[in-house]
Amino acid sequence: MSDDDQTPQKIPAPAVAVAAAAADDPNRLAFARLTHFAGFDWARAEHQVVVVVVDPHGAIVLSLRFPDDAEGWALFRRETAAFPSLGVAIETSCGPAVERLLDLGLALYPLNPKAAERYRDRKAPAGAKDDALDGWSFADALRTDGHGWRPLRPQDPLTAELRLLCRDEVTLIEQRTALVNQLRAALHEYYPAALDAFDDWTAEGPWRFVIAFPDPATLVRAGRRKHERFLHANKLYRPQTAQQRLAAFAGALAFASPNPAVTRAKSLLAVTLAKQLCSLESQLKEYRARIADLFNDHPDRDCFGSLPGAGAKLAPRLLAELGADRAVFATAEALQGYAGTAPVTRQSGRSRFVLVRRACNKTLRATVHLWANLSRKHCVWADAYYQKKRADGMGHATALRCLGQRWLNIIFGCGRTARITMASCTRATSSSTAPGCSSTSPPESFYLTTNHAHNSPQISSCNR
Numbered sequence: 001m002s003d004d005d006q007t008p009q010k011i012p013a014p015a016v017a018v019a020a021a022a023a024d025d026p027n028r029l030a031f032a033r034l035t036h037f038a039g040f041d042w043a044r045a046e047h048q049v050v051v052v053v054v055d056p057h058g059a060i061v062l063s064l065r066f067p068d069d070a071e072g073w074a075l076f077r078r079e080t081a082a083f084p085s086l087g088v089a090i091e092t093s094c095g096p097a098v099e100r101l102l103d104l105g106l107a108l109y110p111l112n113p114k115a116a117e118r119y120r121d122r123k124a125p126a127g128a129k130d131d132a133l134d135g136w137s138f139a140d141a142l143r144t145d146g147h148g149w150r151p152l153r154p155q156d157p158l159t160a161e162l163r164l165l166c167r168d169e170v171t172l173i174e175q176r177t178a179l180v181n182q183l184r185a186a187l188h189e190y191y192p193a194a195l196d197a198f199d200d201w202t203a204e205g206p207w208r209f210v211i212a213f214p215d216p217a218t219l220v221r222a223g224r225r226k227h228e229r230f231l232h233a234n235k236l237y238r239p240q241t242a243q244q245r246l247a248a249f250a251g252a253l254a255f256a257s258p259n260p261a262v263t264r265a266k267s268l269l270a271v272t273l274a275k276q277l278c279s280l281e282s283q284l285k286e287y288r289a290r291i292a293d294l295f296n297d298h299p300d301r302d303c304f305g306s307l308p309g310a311g312a313k314l315a316p317r318l319l320a321e322l323g324a325d326r327a328v329f330a331t332a333e334a335l336q337g338y339a340g341t342a343p344v345t346r347q348s349g350r351s352r353f354v355l356v357r358r359a360c361n362k363t364l365r366a367t368v369h370l371w372a373n374l375s376r377k378h379c380v381w382a383d384a385y386y387q388k389k390r391a392d393g394m395g396h397a398t399a400l401r402c403l404g405q406r407w408l409n410i411i412f413g414c415g416r417t418a419r420i421t422m423a424s425c426t427r428a429t430s431s432s433t434a435p436g437c438s439s440t441s442p443p444e445s446f447y448l449t450t451n452h453a454h455n456s457p458q459i460s461s462c463n464r
Contacts (some may be wrong), residue, residue, distance in 0.1 A: 026327070030149050032207040035082040037155040039138030040090040041131050042068060042097060049097070052135035053083060053141055073100060080104075091116045091134075093152055108152040109142055109425035112359060138145065153325055162294045163320035167363055169287045170317075176202065176280050183210070183273040185258060190263045191270065192214055193252035197245045198236075204281050205234045207274040213348065215267040216252035224250065227336075291316050292397060300324055305412055307407075308382065309374035314367055322411070333411040341405040369397070372404040382407075 006275035035056065042049040050074065064079055066072035080086055086106055092098060093110035101108050111119075116134075119141040124133055142149070155163065180201050187194050192273030193216060198206040212230060213219040219227075227249045231237040236245075257263050295301055295316040304310065304319040322335075329335040336342040346353045376383035382403060389399035 019142060019147055025330070027150055028147055030107065030151060031149075033085055034087040034146075035085040036087070037139045037143040037146065038062075038080070038083075038086055038088045038134035039140070039142070040088050040097070040101070041134040041138065041403045048131070049076070050131040050135045051080075052132060052139050053080070053086070054136070054139045056143065058140055058143060060136065063135075065131070068097075077104065080106075082376060085148060087142055087151075089146070090140040091138070096134075098152070102152070102154045107145055109149045110152050111141070114359065115141075120407060133302065150328075155323055155325070158294060158298055159324045162291065162298065162316060163323075165287060165291050165294065166320045169284065170363065170366075172280060172284055172287065174279060176284070177414045179273055179277050179280065183207075183270060183277065186266045186270045186273065189266045190257035190259075191252075191267070192255050193219070193248050197248045203331070204278060205236045207277045207281075208234055209236075210270050210274040211248075214271050215263050216256040217263075219252045219306065269301065288313070295319065298324070307371070307411075308378035309376070310371050314371045314374070318361070318371065318411075319365045321361060321367060332409045335412050336405055336408050338364065339368050339404070339408055341368060341401050341408060343401075357374070368404040368408065369400055372407060375403070375407065 036053050037056075038053045039053055040049070040051055049066055049068050051062070051064045052060060053064075055061050062083075066075045087109060088101055088106050089109045089111055090101070091111045091113060096107065098109045098110075115136065115331065120129065120134060121127075123137040123140070129228070131267065154160075184195065184201055187210070187367055194206070194213075198209070200206070209230065211412050213222060222347075224246060228242075231242065231245065257266075271360060292312060295305070298319060300319055303314045307315060307318065310318060317344075329338065333342060337357065338361055340357045340362070342357055343354045344357045346355065357360060371388075372382070376386050385406065386399050386403050390396070394402070
């Protein structure tokens with residue numbers, strides 16, 4: 001080994017540590033004002049809550065177990081009144097317990113479940129676990145490491161309601177997908193003609209078809225006139241597919257189940273599922289109407305509503321997940337990590353691996369994925385950037401993550417009054433004022449700069 005190889009070298013500090021050490025970091029300043037630290041743990045099954053409070057030296061000054069009801073929370077309020085500057089570490093960022101803690105005006109620090117497990121192991125390497133141990137380990141972790149944590153900031157009521165509605169809408173869509181899969185499986189057992197006649201089973205027309213004609217025999221007995229009337233009434237009649245569907249209806253018995261017991265049982269199941277889907281779809285429409293009303297009343301509507309490809313469904317979800325408080329994310333990298341578009345690098349010695357980020361906001365990651373794909377149809381440079389990544393050998397999902405990474409960089413720089421429009425994207429990809437940004441050679445990174453004279457943004461390229 002040469003002398004040069006033995007020369008000590010300075011290596012850069014982790015970016016997370018550098019951000020946490022900033023003297024003017026508001027989170028760090030807020031943490032410095034705390035005098036006591038609490039760990040909050042609860043058991044849903046037993047409806048019990050355990051709180052352990054430690055002082056700045058790590059000594060336990062309060063260990064409290066109370067029932068998760070009105071009397072229990074009143075007891076918690078009385079016992080913690082002696083600690084006016086109290087920070088609370090909790091293993092979640094949402095739910096009724098979080099809402100009550102925020103309502104009490106406490107500084108709340110959510111813990112990642114994996115980090116919570118590691119802090120617990122630090123206190124009990126043998127693997128012991130109980131509620132009091134969890135509360136103590138969380139409280140002491142906040143005392144020693146909380147200066148680098150980000151406190152949970154309560155959302156304004158409008159954004160909070162919009163977020164809940166959007167997440168519940170996604171949950172209902174997932175339930176609809178499960179019901180559609182069950183319906184298709186039931187039809188496969190006895191009614192293949194129905195599956196052949198319709199391609200999109202997420203639409204309401206095929207469900208109403210199953211309700212109107214629950215089995216092949218009923219369909220054939222109805223006759224061509226009723227078939228045509230049904231297609232017209234449910235807006236399913238298309239000249240290019242009408243004859244194929246009518247032919248499938250007429251020959252429905254040709255490949256039906258030969259077992260009448262299977263037909264009777266599965267037809268009842270199919271009709272039940274179809275009715276559930278129709279009811280669920282009506283509730284989804286009500287949800288979307290409420291979401292649209294809240295989104296239109298939100299002050300950030302213009303910014304997120306003008307995102308290319310976001311549309312009426314994804315724009316409210318993006319706004320709800322990102323929130324109205326722009327100070328939550330100190331840097332664009334923090335936003336990208338929260339959304340899951342930034343990769344995770346594992347490096348040790350000469351080994352280096354770049355992996356997909358799993359610890360993130362899953363709802364936001366899925367929304368950004370959908371939006372990045374749709375933006376390709378409305379923005380020239382977005383599609384060009386995606387195609388370049390595919391040409392470099394990346395898969396579809398990886399290329400969309402890279403595109404979403406660039407879009408989030410733009411959103412981070414987008415102020416409350418800035419707007420991102422399809423026209424501005426197109427101008428940026430063809431204008432000489434945006435060097436390196438073209439339909440064939442998109443820039444490696446983009447940011448949004450607002451033209452104060454005209455109050456219109458320009459998407460420019462910057463070299464890192």
